[in-house]
Amino acid sequence: MPSSSRPAVGGRHELGQNFLVDRRAAARIVALVPPGPVLELGAGDGALTRQLAARSGDVTAVELDPGRVAGLRRALGRRVRVVQADMLRMRLDGAPTVVSNVPFGITTPVLRHLLAQGSWTTAVLLVQWEVARKRAAVGGTTLLTASWWPWYEFSLGGRVPASSFRPRPAVDGGILVIRRRPEPLVPPAERVAYQRLVREAFRGDRLLPAVRRALPAPRRWLAAHGLDAAARPRDLGPQVWAALHAAVNGAAQP
Structure with missing residues (x-):
């Protein structure tokens, strides 16, 4: 993400970063988040962060861009703990629920990073629509989903139109919900x-x-x-x- 003192409109092209600007779409995503502490990865300009902060429960927002980190801290004060970090390099300890508007360009690395860690129980992720469908095994499963199915359930939470993002991507977004199975199918x-x-x-x-x-x-x-x-x-x-x-x-x- 850009490192200027003021947040820029849009995101890094090489990461496929598209910021959510539709409040109704943000509300749909947050409505899928269970009660309790939340860890948000890639908070950006805070479209999801603000609505998460309005609920009860602690919110930790992770953002890489120092300019956006400063902006979130000014806007949200003590309601949210804002951490400057790379979502692909941090351990996901301390929160049962993970939320993220995932940069389209790093969707698979983010998913692999999440699935390999054992501290969370629910993840609500905004990804590309076709990626969400594939991960939820709509029309047939894929290698990644089958590899983790014994320990996780994947479901489709809805479609988010491309007009909900800035800059506008070429494809719609999709809400992917991942829940850890209470009892794994394979040890x-x-x-x-x-x-x-x-x-x-x-x-x-x-x-x-x-x-x-x-x-x-x-x-x-x-x-x-x-x-x-x-x-x-x-x-x-x-x-x-x-x-x-x-x-x-x-x-x-x-």
Whole structure:
């Protein structure tokens, strides 16, 4: 973000930064945030921060641009703790809920950074509309979503038109809600093995070649889970992925 003393209109082109200017869109996002302390990543000019501050509960806003940090501190006073930091380098400790208007250019790194940390329970993120759809598995799952499904639930919170941002992006935004599962479908200690299986499965267009080497009776397993030989990795839901991991892990035991 720019480092001038006064916030500039718009954001760094290389990050795909688009600032939210529609109060109604901001209110829709904040309405999805559960009660309690909140950590906001990339506060920008404070469109979400102001509405979060009007609720009960502590708010910590993280912003990289020192000019915007100073502006937020002047505008919000003691209602919000404003921290100058890089969202991709800080540990997300101390707040059960994370909120962010994610710069479109770093959406995947931000998601990976979030998912790899274990201190939060809910994340409400404004991302590109198609990214939100993909992460929520609308029309089929993706490698990233399948990799984390045993520990998180992904849902679509709504669409935000491009006119709600400045500068106006070429695409609409989408609200992605991520919630940590109270009971994981796969033990956390098995995450590395599970994610290795998912990566192997997504290397091909069909699931059967990936499981043929790992299961003694792959076609029978597929049929037992309502799948046939033409099934693709994108067709599986979270419970089936967890069951596949359990079957492969059991078959690999001596």
